[in-house]
Amino acid sequence: MSSSPLSESGAVRTAVRLRGVTKVYDTGVVALGPIDLAIAEGEFVSLLGPSGCGKSTALRLIAGLASQSSGALEVAAAASETRPGHRIGFVFQEPTLMPWTSVRDNVGLPLTLAHVPAAEVRPRVDAALAQVGLSDFADAFPRELSGGMKMRASLARALVTRPDVLLMDEPFAALDEITRFRLNNDLLALWRSLKMTVVFVTHSVFESVYLSQRVLVMTARPGRLSAEIKIDIGAPRDDAFRSSPAYAGYCRSVSDALAPAYTGVHAL
Numbered sequence: 001m002s003s004s005p006l007s008e009s010g011a012v013r014t015a016v017r018l019r020g021v022t023k024v025y026d027t028g029v030v031a032l033g034p035i036d037l038a039i040a041e042g043e044f045v046s047l048l049g050p051s052g053c054g055k056s057t058a059l060r061l062i063a064g065l066a067s068q069s070s071g072a073l074e075v076a077a078a079a080s081e082t083r084p085g086h087r088i089g090f091v092f093q094e095p096t097l098m099p100w101t102s103v104r105d106n107v108g109l110p111l112t113l114a115h116v117p118a119a120e121v122r123p124r125v126d127a128a129l130a131q132v133g134l135s136d137f138a139d140a141f142p143r144e145l146s147g148g149m150k151m152r153a154s155l156a157r158a159l160v161t162r163p164d165v166l167l168m169d170e171p172f173a174a175l176d177e178i179t180r181f182r183l184n185n186d187l188l189a190l191w192r193s194l195k196m197t198v199v200f201v202t203h204s205v206f207e208s209v210y211l212s213q214r215v216l217v218m219t220a221r222p223g224r225l226s227a228e229i230k231i232d233i234g235a236p237r238d239d240a241f242r243s244s245p246a247y248a249g250y251c252r253s254v255s256d257a258l259a260p261a262y263t264g265v266h267a268l
């Protein structure tokens with residue numbers, strides 16, 4: 001497992017920090033919090049909880065797509081000098097590709113919108129497509145892609161901005177299991193090579209344990225953090241890990257921590 005980057009003082013640098021963060025929507029729905037949370041630079045964290053507990057809300061707050069009602073939220077400033085880029089990338093549950101244009105144009109969209117010169121866009125898009133294994137489909141249209149390939153294109157569109165923090169909102173939930181396993185493995189390889197911080201929202205205990213260094217379990221609405229389980233297993237995370245007693249044990253611990261969040265939820 002990759003270790004977290006250290007500052008000159010030897011302390012682990014924090015990428016994302018929430019202090020007493022709450023979110024109350026205009027409708028009066030108390031969606032979140034208060035939540036206190038620190039995510040280290042380079043960490044892979046999953047947010048796990050029942051439907052409606054505020055997982056997407058938490059991601060949207062971190063992304064700056066919505067603002068908290070109270071509390072403080074910081075995403076560490078200054079991208080690394082060796083890999084300048086955006087602080088935040090976001091992958092949604094739906095691939096949300098523009099159907100009328102090519103994979104290449106879809107992936108390049110964030111750069112085009114940011115007025116990055118065209119001569120720079122092409123190599124960056126090519127690199128992002130190579131990272132997700134879609135080089136041969138640059139000129140294809142979204143309708144020509146399978147569900148897994150559409151999600152790869154969506155991931156490439158986030159990676160093209162070279163984010164330091166990648167936020168993923170149930171990205172693989174709609175995919176069949178084999179495709180999901182493949183994308184899990186590819187995501188882990190990208191996380192290791194690109195040294196990003198990843199915050200991954202999922203409903204799946206199994207997926208959260210397979211991917212993460214730390215699983216954060218949330219309560220039903222209003223979402224609060226109720227448990228934190230460290231998955232203290234390094235690489236390789238592969239088929240052997242999936243069938244190991246250690247994996248089964250972590251899945252049991254996470255399920256046990258999650259169970260109280262479902263008490264009463266199905267009775268509503």
Ligand SMILES: Nc1ncnc2c1ncn2[C@@H]1O[C@H](COP(=O)(O)OP(=O)(O)OP(=O)(O)O)[C@@H](O)[C@H]1O
Nearest residue numbers: 025027029031050051052053054055056057058221
């Ligand atoms: N824009 C909004 N306006 C009003 N209420 C909202 C809004 N977005 C979310 N909510 C409500 O806030 C609560 C938390 O929603 P959120 O989507 O964050 O949960 P979630 O855990 O991601 O759910 P799921 O797992 O089903 O995607 C829900 O009750 C939802 O109906």
